[in-house]
Amino acid sequence: MPFISRQEPFICAHCGASVQPLDGTGCRNHCPQCLRSLHVDRDGPGDRLSECRKIMDPVMIDQQSGGFVIVHRCRGCGKEIRNKAAADDEMDAMVAVIQEQQK
Ligand SMILES: [Zn+2]
Numbered sequence: 001m002p003f004i005s006r007q008e009p010f011i012c013a014h015c016g017a018s019v020q021p022l023d024g025t026g027c028r029n030h031c032p033q034c035l036r037s038l039h040v041d042r043d044g045p046g047d048r049l050s051e052c053r054k055i056m057d058p059v060m061i062d063q064q065s066g067g068f069v070i071v072h073r074c075r076g077c078g079k080e081i082r083n084k085a086a087a088d089d090e091m092d093a094m095v096a097v098i099q100e101q102q103k
């Protein structure tokens with residue numbers, strides 16, 4: 001089943017950055033400044049079916065062959081969702097998460 005991902009600019013609920021959608025096929029679902037996401041997807045990326053809508057914090061960075069994967073955990077319900085990091089995600093923020101997970 002294909003998911004329709006709506007690409008719209010949004011204001012980050014955590015740091016207030018205005019987040020522009022990615023060009024092309026990428027689905028931007030987190031803030032490149034602070035890496036926070038919102039719990040809007042329920043069954044898959046971009047489906048926007050969740051009614052939770054709480055902030056999701058980056059709790060882990062996984063390194064994969066194709067790049068980085070950010071693991072987000074929802075402050076509201078604790079659900080964890082893996083998201084591909086975007087090319088322009090703030091490296092400092094990524095490093096901070098990696099250092100946090102190594103403690
Ligand atoms: Zn942010």
Ligand SMILES: [Zn+2]
Nearest residue numbers: 039052074077
């Ligand atoms: Zn949630």
